[in-house]
Amino acid sequence: MSSILESIDFYFILESLIKIAIVFVIGLLSPVGMNWVERRTLALIQNRLGPNRVGPFGLLQSIADGIKFVFKEDIIPLAANRWLYTLAPIVMVIPAFMVTIVYPFGPEIDLPFIGPTKMYVTNFNVGLLYVLAMTSLGVYGIILAGWGSNSKYSLLGGLRSSAQVISYELSLSLALVGAMLQSGSLDLVKIVENQSGWGGMQWHIFMFQPLGFIIYLISAIAETNRVPFDLPEAETELVGGFHTEYSSSLKFAMLFMAEYVNMLTVAVLATVVFLGGWNGPFVKDFPVLGLLYFFIKISFFMFLYIWLRGTLPRFRYDQLMNFGWKVLLPLALINIVISAVIGLIVY
Amino acid sequence: MVPLSWYLALSAVLFTIGVVGVVIQRNIIxxxxxxxxxxxxxxxxxxxxxxxxxxVTGQLFVFIVMAVAAAEAAVGLAIIISLFRNRETLNVDEADLLKL
Amino acid sequence: MEQIAIDIPRLLFLAFAGIAVVAAFNLILQRNPIYSALSLIVTLCVMAALFLLLNAPFIAVIQIVVYAGAIMVLFVFVIMLLNIREEESKIDRQKYLKWLAAPMFLALLAQVFAVIRYVDTTPPSIPSANAPGGNPAESLGTVESIANAMFTTYVLPFEATSVLILMAIVGSMLLAKRDSKQDIERIETALDAEQAEQEQAHLAAEKSNKEVAA
Amino acid sequence: MQLENLGLYYWAIAPEIIVSVVGVIIMMVDAFSSRGARKLNAVIALAGLIAALVSVVMLDGLGSGSYFSGMVVIDPIRIFFSVTILLAAIVAALLASQFLKDEGLPPGEFFSLLMFATAGMLLLAGAGDLVTVFLGLEIASITSYVMAGYRRYDLRSNESSLKYFLLGSFSTAFLLYGMALTYGAAGSTNIQKITAAIASGQVNYPALLLIGAALMIVGFGFKIASAPFHLWTPDVYEGAPTIVTGFMGTGPKVAVFAAFIRVFVIGFGPQDSEIGIQLHTTWVTVLAVIAALTMTIGNVIAISQKNIKRMLAYSSIAHAGYALVGFLTGDFAPVAFYMLAYSIMSLGAFAVIQLLARAGDQRTEIADYAGIGFEAPALSFSLAIFLLSLAGIPPTAGFMSKFYVFKTAWDMTPELRWLVLVAVINSIISVYYYLYPIVVMFFRPLVPGFIKPRIAGMTMIALILTLLGTFYLGIMPNRLMNAMSRPPAVVTQITVK
Known part of the structure; x- marks a missing residue:
């Protein structure tokens, strides 16, 4: 057994564990914050006040909701398949959190007392594909929730959602291919580092990928089931969609959290691949600025989500499918061809 | 380092389970x-x-196998759907219009 | 036999192998297709972990993207679409096959373990007929090495895959789509023509019969 | 870039390229033309197939060698088998037009699927690497599954397609496992390199090689419908639309035979090393037993069949057995000749059955043929000729091909003379059930409700072609046989042009 112990690098494991803990906490808390911002902003757009009773400006409202989720009675509908019904939220939340380990928050920063530290848990050779793989696993949660609840609204919501996610995942991945061609790597950190030219402004969105960015953004919104593509949970037709039968218990909290973390992931991916990640002016001299830039870029996407939700009507289902297959997919393919041609000319 | 034979054994066991499954399962899917x-x-x-x-050949071959598996899945599930439209069963034994 | 050294990769392998085998058994023994599908997904994900253990990160990730993320979603989707719940207990006409399965299983396993003993005792004589130069253990399995092979040596199979995929798209669209109005019309016209022809032939036959009678 | 070093030489895969591009063109034409572009599709398909045929013949001029890093080879095996595949595809395309019209089925998809299937078979016939063997086989098979289910409102067609699909992919898994083990044992997927590894005795795990070969025999055996892996054949052949049956009973089988020969006869051929000898004797013995079983089972069960499509299905099993006898001689020429003759007469027979069966395959019982002999003489006489040829009566192609196979086997492999005797006895048995429909057609009273089928122009051409082929191969086979009996070039180096 001693050989096993010797082969372990304890410092590395400790460092990784601390980082994982930090990222996990960020993942856990981001839904709380995002939810508050979303409610307040929506209220602003709709000329309402929004939550303003619990704590200053209603800041504690989401936390109160969280506490309620934990303590509320957990009801499993009689007709539901208990096993699948319970499994669904877990299946949804685990891949969502597994992605967080490759978020590249910032460059290597020289921390006091610790020394230079990388601002991500890990990075690998196939990081981008890893993100896509994990997000593609999330769809099972939706499917199982829809199927396990054994209710027609849930089933329809689940069916719609899986069809939608499968369809838009194609154009989402293809939209990333152009940027991959330009950076010549699938490693998220390398992709970010590749965009550090021009004083930190050589982002892929400026370097020949504007079309890719737009395609990515649209498919990403559809992928996360947000307005105007929130067909799976269209309240007016499907009550709550796949989570109709989940009362506000811990299970619902998990579904909810997974959705917000997925939104975060999609925003991180957009930032990393198209908006230069942590890159920006003066990052080379003050690496800490990288963290700030990253946060600002993510916040921009989060605000975009809310803004869209406040202003756009919902698509019809056939429109959604037609748009995905007949407009976005061909555009994504054209984008790849353009990127390849530009790549041949420029590099 | 895990010995090669362990991997071969695992894959042979899984293959065998698959074969047995094809023999005993009656549900087409x-x-x-x-x-x-x-x-x-x-x-x-x-x-x-x-x-x-x-x-690297082995990994390339796996890549091709995955493409083939995807194509097979698409066509196979389409066949199952078209059968199901005409006759509402997925039991292999009941697909017996063409008797042996 | 020498002492089997236990190290972390071996422990991981044993854990993953255990999960894979249990899930595979669950796949074939379940009556409810959705449970079978879930077991298969577990097996596939474990397999991806094994690929990582084998230093093949690209294949591992592709395994999840393609198998777990696309193929199995399709399976689950079809199960949902056709709304297949638990199999009702029907009389299994081919029950004898189950008795056939057990000895078959044992025979195959025996054969398998014979081979494994054999592989363990015979050292590999040559590494490979076409091993690339350099240090393959480091680079083998990365995106770069696979891409290099794919676009040089294996460019023809890679291109041929596109024919395969295109054909699969055409084929599955054709088989799975509902009959459009146009299709139904066309089939009906064809059948009508057939019927008209038959009637005409029938009339002609009657006429000739009458003539014969006359 | 050193693209020149990769052996990218597109002329070497010209037939495959032409056929797949034409498949795409047909899809485009079908999408942008008004409905009823059936004739146009058929004409484009035929033009493409004929162009591919020309390019195959021109491949001969390129000289033997392997291209695309050994992925494809050019050798006589590829050329002769490709010609057979393309002829089968041409006949199928000629017949398809009337079939699609009678059944009201969409034409565009059919012709493009036919093209893609042909491309897969051509790739399979020219494969020089296990990867391309697998890929070509899968392209051809998956397309066949779709085509078997082409009449998608018909339950029988659905079931046929499903059975074909399930058993086909099941066998694919075996084949693939065999390939994987062979790869592990020989350290390469390239057939030449495998041969070299076996010849020099440098095989990692000889037992794995033997198991790999056994699993590949199972996989290939399924695809060529040899006993005991033949169980799917009758059901699939009966349920599929008749011309699809004709096509998938010939094209894929021919292509699989080509790959089978290349992997076993060339790849696992007699070598000097210990493992080479062991491997060779083992597979020859196994295949001899399989051949004997296949012929006997096919012929014996065919006798009791009431449905003509099922009868021909069993007959095709028996023919696979005869072809395997040729296979065991270690020479490709008898098999190539046999498959060419078999394809022509089998397609001809299925063409007539398609016409007589009418839309929806309603009349395929042998009893339905009672007395039609003198009502529809052209069709009945053609069917009679094809059946006699399948039975091996001179002066038809069937006789000549059987004679060629049996004679070669008798001369070249004295230890397998028992197998030739079994084959001859089997051919005699088979005459009984081939004659039965002929007797029914000409010597029974006419069944009421028989309608004389209308024969469209293209169908007529197909029938004439197959009839001419049957007699040409039966009467003047010398030229073809001489062309084939050039020694199969043993490809030893990668030629780069």
Missing amino acids: VLFMCIELMLNAVNLTLVSFSRYLGD
Whole structure:
């Protein structure tokens, strides 16, 4: 057994564990914050006040909701398949959190007392594909929730959602291919580092990928089931969609959290691949600025989500499918061809 | 380092489970899944050989096998849907219009 | 036999192998297709972990993207679409096959373990007929090495895959789509023509019969 | 870039390229033309197939060698088998037009699927690497599954397609496992390199090689419908639309035979090393037993069949057995000749059955043929000729091909003379059930409700072609046989042009 112990690098494991803990906490808390911002902003757009009773400006409202989720009675509908019904939220939340380990928050920063530290848990050779793989696993949660609840609204919501996610995942991945061609790597950190030219402004969105960015953004919104593509949970037709039968218990909290973390992931991916990640002016001299830039870029996407939700009507289902297959997919393919041609000319 | 034979054994066991599944399962979709399991077992063999021979061919082959599996799945499920439209059963034994 | 050294990769392998085998058994023994599908997904994900253990990160990730993320979603989707719940207990006409399965299983396993003993005792004589130069253990299995092979040596199979995929798209669209109005019309016209022809032939036959009678 | 070093030489895969591009063109034409572009599709398909045929013949001029890093080879095996595949595809395309019209089925998809299937078979016939063997086989098979289910409102067609699909992919898994083990044992997927490894005795795990070969025999055996892996054949052949049956009973089988020969006869051929000898004797013995079983089972069960499509299905099993006898001689020429003759007469027979069966395959019982002999003389006489040829009566192609196979086997492999005797006895048995429909057609009273089928122009051409082929191969086979009996070039180096 001693050989096993010797082969372990304890410092590395400790460092990784601390980082994982930090990222996990960020993942856990981001839904709380995002939810508050979303409610307040929506209220602003709709000329309402929004939550303003619990704590200053209603800041504690989401936390109160969280506490309620934990303590509320957990009801499993009689007709539901208990096993699948319970499994669904877990299946949804685990891949969502597994992605967080490759978020590249910032460059290597020289921390006091610790020394230079990388601002991500890990990075690998196939990081981008890893993100896509994990997000593609999330769809099972939706499917199982829809199927396990054994209710027609849930089933329809689940069916719609899986069809939608499968369809838009194609154009989402293809939209990333152009940027991959330009950076010549699938490693998220390398992709970010590749965009550090021009004083930190050589982002892929400026370097020949504007079309890719737009395609990515649209498919990403559809992928996360947000307005105007929130067909799976269209309240007016499907009550709550796949989570109709989940009362506000811990299970619902998990579904909810997974959705917000997925939104975060999609925003991180957009930032990393198209908006230069942590890159920006003066990052080379003050690496800490990288963290700030990253946060600002993510916040921009989060605000975009809310803004869209406040202003756009919902698509019809056939429109959604037609748009995905007949407009976005061909555009994504054209984008790849353009990127390849530009790549041949420029590099 | 895990010995090559362990991987080969695992993949052979999985392949065998797949074969047995094809023999005992009566549900067409599950039967089809057993075939997918068999293909996966083969993939494991290919990747482990590729690793131990130090040759990339095995991994390339796996890549091709995955493409084929995807195509097969698409066509196979389409066939199942078209059968189901005409006759509402997925029991292999009941697809017996063409008797032996 | 020498002492088997236990190290972390071996422990991981044993854990993953255990999960894979249990899930595979669950796949074939379940009556409810959705449970079977879930077991298969577990097996596939474990397999991806094994690929990582084999230093093949690209294949591992592709395994999840393609198998777990696309193929199995399709399976689950079809199960949902056709709304297949638990199999009712029907009389299994081919029950004898189950008795066939056990000895078959044992025979195959025996054969398998014979081979494994054999592989363990025979050292590999040559590494590979076409091993690339350099240090393959480091680079083998990365995106770069696979891409290099794919676009040089294996460019023809890679291109041929596109024919395969295109054909699969055409084929599955054709088989799975509902009959459009146009299709139904066309089939009906064809059948009508057939019927008209038959009637005409029938009339002609009657006429000739009458003539014969006359 | 050193693209020149990769052996990218597109002329070497010209037939495959032409056929797949034409498949795409047909899809485009079908999408942008008004409905009823059936004739146009058929004409484009035929033009493409004929162009591919020309390019195959021109491949001969390129000289033997392997291209695309050994992925494809050019050798006589590829050329002769490709010609057979393309002829089968041409006949199928000629017949398809009337079939699609009678059944009201969409034409565009059919012709493009036919093209893609042909491309897969051509790739299979020219494969020099296990990867391309697998890929070509899968392209051809998956397309066949779709085509078997082409009449998608018909339950029988659905079931046929499903059975074909399930058993086909099941066998694919075995084949693939065999390939994986062979790869592990020989350290390469390239057939030449495998041969070299076996010849020099440098095989990692000889037992794995033997198991790999056994699993590949199972896989290939399924695809060529040899006993005991033949169980799917009758059901699939009966349920599929008749011309699809004709096509998938010939094209894929021919292509699989080509790959089978290349992997076993060339790849696992007699070598000097210990493992080479062991491997060779083992597979020859196994295949001899399989051949004997296949012929006997096919012929014996065919006798009791009431449905003509099922009868021909069993007959095709028996023919696979005869072809395997040729296979065991270690020479490709008898098999190539046999498959060419078999394809022509089998397609001809299925063409007539398609016409007589009418839309929806309603009349395929042998009893339905009672007395039609003198009502529809052209069709009945053609069917009679094809059946006699399948039975091996001179002066038809069937006789000549059987004679060629049996004679070669008798001369070249004295230890397998028992197998030739079994084959001859089997051929005699088979005459009984081939004659039965002929007797029914000409010597029974006419069944009421028989309608004389209308024969469209293209169908007529197909029938004439197959009839001419049957007699040409039966009467003047010398030229073809001489062309084939050039020694199969043993490809030893990668030629780069």
